[in-house]
Amino acid sequence: DAKTTQPPSMDCAEGRAANLPCNHSTISGNEYVYWYRQIHSQGPQYIIHGLKNNETNEMASLIITEDRKSSTLILPHATLRDTAVYYCIVMEGYSSASKIIFGSGTRLSIRP
């Protein structure tokens, strides 16, 4: 079972920041927070991951609370192409036995 809780859907105006929340209250010390998204009919796409510090890359920012029980993915200037299902995943640090367990994610709709 997925170890995260996300709202089933959200919407955001184009050009605004999209803030997607995720609850992972049972996260353990060696588990990372990963975000992926799946645009319609495509394979899932890796976005970002972090352990406890906030992270930023060219796609998004990841804010992890100090107690690590929740996080927020921020898309700073959402475009129509950001419409997708976004998955928040917790997973142990890389080993050959690591595996992503997908939940139901958040369906993000960007409105013009």
Add this chain to the structure above:
Amino acid sequence: DTAVSQTPKYLVTQMGNDKSIKCEQNLGHDTMYWYKQDSKKFLKIMFSYNNKELIINETVPNRFSPKSPDKAHLNLHINSLELGDSAVYFCASSQDLGGYTFGSGTRLTVV
């Protein structure tokens, strides 16, 4: 160059047939995976291989047999196809902590 490529993209076949889906990655990753996405859009892991060795087998029926001839390839062979096997199958690869790279999927329809 496509990082993780799957063939075919679409596959329509009759019940009882045997079919294969091929996956290749050119990223130099050690680990490869097969995921199944059903009609309700849930993504579930089926198998993972690390350097040609089977690591994860998520109680998938014996009709599904993965084969990894080398660490860049992970093929999926399915015997005696059933209607319930209809789904989109995704191949993925990973290395270290950098996240998985997924292929574009193979849509299998069993009629």
